[in-house]
Structure formats: C-alpha cells, structure tokens
Amino acid sequence: MGRIVGIDLGTTNSLVAYVDSPTGQPKCIPGPYGSTLCPSVVSLDPDGSVIVGEAARRRLLTQPERTIYSVKRLMGRGPADVQSELQLFPFRIDPQSKNVIRVMLGDKMFTPPEISAFILRELRNWAESFLGEPVDRAVITVPAYFNDAERQATKDAGRIAGLEVLRLVNEPTAAALAYGLHEKQRGHVAVYDLGGGTFDISILKLISTNEGDIYQVLSTNGDTHLGGDDIDNLLQAFVHKRIRETEDLDFSPHGELAQDLRKSLIAAKHELSEKVSVTLRFALPNGKTFVHNFSRADFEALIKNVVTRTMGPVKQALADAHLAPSAIEEVVLVGGTTRTPLIRRTVQEFFGRKPHTELNPDEVVALGAAVQANILERGVSNMLLLDVTPLSLGIETYGGAVSKIIPRNSTIPASAQEQYTTGVDNQTGIDIHVLQGERELARDCRSLARFTLKVPPAPAGFPRIEVAFLIDANGILQVAAKDMRTGEEHSIEVQPSYGINDTEIERMLEESIEYAEQDFAERQLIEARTESEAILSATIKALANPQSSEIGATERAHIEAAIAALKQSVTGTDYKQIRKRVDELNHATEHLAELLMNSAVSTALAGRNLAEV
C-alpha cells in the first residue's frame, strides 16, 4: 500500500502535506511552480485535456467559459440552493438538471465532485513526484460546519480521484492538531477559521492523559458560505457601481473584463493588509482609466458586515461549550482571510488575548491533515482526536415537525435508535425523512435522505422495526433497520437528496481515468528526463564559458564523465537511475557553478545548482 497524505481541499487554494519520517514533522509539498498552494481552479482545454492549478488560474482571464474556481461552494448542494451564488460567479450550470448541479466547461458538463476530483488528482501527482512513491490513500479536510451532503460530496470526489479517503477531518480541528504539536498547548482553545469561502469556529479542550494527548472538540459552529469570496464580491459590487455611475459602463459578472477587475481587486485587498491605503487603477474598454483610492478605513467599513457575521457563530459555540470568552486560554487564527487587520483586531478584542498566527494560515490545515494521516497510518498513536457533529440530526414527525435524535455537538461516532410501527392494517411501508439542522420545522432544515421502510403485512401496530441512525467518525450518516420480532436486519437504500449514487460514481471514476495523465512510473520518467535536459544544457553552456578554464583538467574530466553517464541513463526507462545521475552531475558541477557567479552574489547563491543559476 502507498503513502497516506493529508489534503486541504480549499475554496481558493488546495494543499497536500505529509509527515517527514526522520523528523516526524508535517510538511507541505511544493508543486511544479515551487509553491505549496495549488489554486483550486480547473480549466478544460479545447483539446479535451484538463488543466489544474496555477496554469488554470491564468486561464480565468483568457478562457473564463472553460474555467471554474471556488467549486467548493457548490459541493453537496442542489441547483435551487445556488441561485444567489450564480449572480456573482461566472458559473454556467445545466438548467435541465434538477437534483444534481452540473457545471458547464466549454461544451462538457461536470458535477462539483468531479471537478474537485481533478484538483485531488493534481495534488496526488505533486505528492507522488515529490515522495517518489505511489499515493492511494488520503485524509481530506472539510469545514467543520459542513453538513452530511457536503461531506459525502467531498468523499465522492476522493473516490473519483482514485483515492481511498480514510478520514474527513474538520479544518479547525486539523489546525489545532498542527498548532498543538508546535506550541504544546493545554486547556481550552478556540480556532477561528475564515477561509476563501467558509467560516468555522471550534472550541477544543486539550487534555494530557497517561496514554497521550487528547484533542476533544467541545463545540463547533460556522457558516459554510462566508469567507474571503464575500469580501471580493463586496469590493466588486462597489467598483462596478462606481464605474456604472461615473462612466455609464455596465458589465456582467461573466467574461474577461470582470475577471480582470476581480484579480486587481483581490491584489488590492491583499495590499491593504500591509498598507493603510492603496490606489486601484484599472483600464476600461472606453480607453479611460478608472482610478480609486481605497483607504484601509473605507475598506473596513465595506467589509464590517462580513466580520460581524462571524461573531454570531463564535458566541453560539462558546455558549454550547458552556464557556465564557475569558475561559479560552489560546486563540488560533486559520485561513488566508484572517490576515485582514480588522479580523485580527475583532477577535483579539472579543477574547481579550492576542491570537496565535505563528504558523502560515494557508498551510496549517494541510499540516494538521498530514498529522492525522500519520496517526491513522501507524494504527496506534499517542494522539487522539474526538470531534463532534456540527448539526443536529432529526427525523420528520407528524405535521412537518422535526424530532431531534442526535443533538449538535455530540461526540462522533454517535448513534440513536428509533422504534417504528404501522398505523393501518397490512401497511407495507413506513416513510422516513432524515434531516439536519436546528430549526423546528422540516421545511427549514436540510433534507438528507428519504426512504421507505419495508414492513411485512400485519395488523396495525404489530410490526416493531428499530432503525439505527449512526454518524460515523467522518460526520457521515449511516442507516440500518432491524425487525425486532424476527431479528432480521434490513439493508436500507438511502437515496441522498442532493448527492450522486454509487453507480454514477463508478462511471465518473472510469471517465476520470480518461482525463488522468499517464501512470505514476511513466510520469516520473518524463519528469526525470525533463530535469536531466535542463541540467545537461546548463552544464554544456557553462563549460563553453571562457571563465570555466579556471577549473582544472581533472575536474573537467569528472564533469564530462557525469554528463556521459547521465546521457546514457536517459536512453533507458529507469527514472530512479536518471534521478541519481542528475544528482551526481549536480554535485560534480557545484564548484563550477560557484566559480561562474559574480563574487558579489556567489554567497547568496551558494548551494544552488547550475540549472537554477
């Protein structure tokens, strides 16, 4: 079996991390551009190939109709749920599809789990290239406030990407795990996680026991549709309005111009975390330039509502944990949006203490996922996570009311058993409607599933069926039924209200293989050859440089031997051999590289190889 990695499948960026075996420290894996952040953007090329990450992000401007971002906002939702989102996002969804969202990229349609699977596959490729071994299992993080359907969709994405998802871990919990290792904290911890599209607050208790450390989540709350995207939307709406007023120019959220403007606004937003004012300049199609000076105060007034919206869940989570803000010993900030000074200030004022920001807020969740992957890989560990279900589980009762059977913030796995019988003679089925949410009426809660319990014909009130509802450690519902009179177990086919069924997932898995790149070894070989080409051409160029005469004949012969060895290995298919020869050549040319550099910069570049110079 291959390695288990930790994956943060984010709204804006996704990351993959692993635990380094000699040091035991979690690390994020860089991609081909050297960054550990993989933009969660997918683009379908007209030639049929799928492009993910930085390259796809660039296509947001040139091919907006074939490119999608922030797909996480669509996970586990139905077409009716996302109508308001579509006002500002340039997604085109298939109007024919009733229960399942299908996004159109060019002329092809994909479900949100399929699009997320492309991102997961890309990260899997990063990990396999970096670790030099196959990766087939993963721990994936989800917002703590994700409901059953959103979690199921994430798990489906993993399956479509050919990954066995060993565990879904809540993002704030993962962050606490990464911080706990880092800071050796004890006591009550609040994790405030504001990312690109989701907000979570979790209250944890860190306990030391003889067996090891326990991370017990006491309560969690949040909003799965609140994040940096909302700030961007506010900025965009503000500037659109200004341009409309001053230039009488209207543009739809679709298309190149809006994307271009959005990109400039995001850059301005990032700058405002460091500076107190920023001037936005944007070239308009009428030849004029739109200029607007944003002060941090203006910006803060504009986004105040987003920050305020996070505080309701924070208060609720504390109330559910029966704690006052002053009882929280440590506050941890997670997610790129928490770089915003207004957010840092608001959180600090509320809890009366300075929040932790030592770890990179973009990486901390992936690092925690890697820690959990490592715990699961080893089987027995000195760390244990006890998480909770964010929403109450209920069943619809007479008159459209909801009877809560597993309350929110119950430690998972959690279960509840309900007894059912019939109301009329020879009734053959009992309809059961399972919901998630805190409201009293079924129509205000999230419908998870409907199913009919089959009953053998009997007088009314005679059948006794026990239905067991179980929320597993991933926060996903399982249902089983048992006939109490015969002891017979019934398997229940639960048709998810908004999800995709098993057969469809199998089909998607097969189709996704068509889009997948070559298999692992083949890809490794291509990468190793590309790498050797780069070092070979750099070395040959360096040897032709007159300055290279300063190296002695022995050294030159040594380098030439390494070149010959590498050239020879490239003709074969053993990528490990090629890698080894590349390393050898790099080593042989270290002195030459140093020599060729200007003495002033040589110290700064020491240790770099020729291809990098």
Add this chain to the structure above:
Amino acid sequence: MDALEQKFLQLSWKLHPDNFVNTNEREREMSLQRSSRLNDAYRVLRDPVARVEYLLELEGMRKEGEHKQQAPPELLEEVFELNESLDELREAKSAGANLDGLTLKLRVAEKSFGEKLHEVDAEMKTAAQQWDAALDANASESDREAILQRLNELLNRRSYIRNLVAGVEKELQGASC
C-alpha cells in the same frame, strides 16, 4: 477531571475508529458500533437531566421521549398570569402599540421562572443523591419507588417550566426586533 470523564477518555483510547483503520472490516465495524455507544452513554451521563430521564426509563417509570405537559398546581396562578401577558403582547404587536410596559412585565416573569428552574435543578440534585444513598443502603423497594416518583415529578415540572421560559424568550425576541 472527574471519574466519569476519566473513564470516558480511557475507553475512547481503546475503542475509537482511528485505532482500527488498518484492521479488517469486522473489527472496524465493531469499533464504530462500540465507540458510538460509548459516546451516546457519555452524552447522557454527563447531563444531570438526561441522566435522570435515563434512570427513570431503566426503572420503567417513564417511556422514552415522554414529557407530561401538565401545569404543576402551585404554579397555576403564575402561569395563568404569564399566558395573559403573552396574549396581550401578541395583540399589542399586531396592533403596532407600544410594547415597553409589557416587555418589562414579561422580563420580570421570565426571571422569576428562571429562578424556579434553578430551584428544580437543585431539588433534582438532592433527590438524585438520595437515590444513590438509598441504593448504597439497600433501601426497601417502597422507599426507592418514592424517590423515583419524586424524580419523575421534578422532571415533569422542569420540562414544563423550561417550555414556558423558551416561549417567553421567543416572544420577547420578536418584540425587540
């Protein structure tokens, strides 16, 4: 850390599904079933009210999910008054009248019932301790029965008052908006 929490954490180390990822399907299923029962049990036992409800169910005094909604006789007068004020508030709201006087009155009533809730909780705690003592002392069946009756009565009163308070809170929230 109390004994209950300590035991819960100890068993969690043993039963949690994280420890069974690399085992066979049967063991994984058993871990899932047992850890969920452990969590269910802890959820009930650490909450004094749920704990008493569970005890009464065990002793056959009460059916699962049963809540008697009868007003305790000694509260009848106050409840009657409260309901009257609530009706007045609803009427005043739909007529768009000034609500200040009524909200103040209801807040006072809310506070008074909130205090009664605390009293019931304290009485329930005492009765629960009596139950433990009766078990330890091997008390007669009729003595034990009497304590269970008392606990059942307190539980009914508690759920009645709690519903009242929740109802008032809901109306007051609507009034302050």
